[in-house]
Amino acid sequence: MSMKRAKAKSTGKEKAGPTDFWAKPVAPEKNWEESTVDQPDGAYTPYAMGTTFTKGQLVTHSKFGKGVVTDVEAVRVEILFQDGKKKLGHGQS
Numbered sequence: 545m546s547m548k549r550a551k552a553k554s555t556g557k558e559k560a561g562p563t564d565f566w567a568k569p570v571a572p573e574k575n576w577e578e579s580t581v582d583q584p585d586g587a588y589t590p591y592a593m594g595t596t597f598t599k600g601q602l603v604t605h606s607k608f609g610k611g612v613v614t615d616v617e618a619v620r621v622e623i624l625f626q627d628g629k630k631k632l633g634h635g636q637s
Contacts, residue, residue: 580610580611587602589601591605591606596634597613597621599613600613603623608626610625611625611626614629619633620633
């Protein structure tokens with residue numbers, strides 16, 4: 545004689561995957577308005593490929609307008625503009 549097993553009832557909640565215990569908490573990223581509101585025009589650095597930028601630096605671009613640097617790599621920066629994020633070169637002469 546065969547016995548059928550009943551399926552376990554689902555609670556509708558999925559188990560969270562393993563978390564990295566040693567990972568540093570990540571602060572939520574500011575949006576464009578929060579980063580650029582009440583900033584004087586003198587606080588912005590004109591964008592040029594030969595200029596080296598740092599994270600959080602305010603930048604003004606001839607095509608994209610005002611933005612803030614969100615990520616820095618060796619030869620690229622990611623800048624958050626009003627229209628969205630753009631990856632541009634930097635620190636190259």
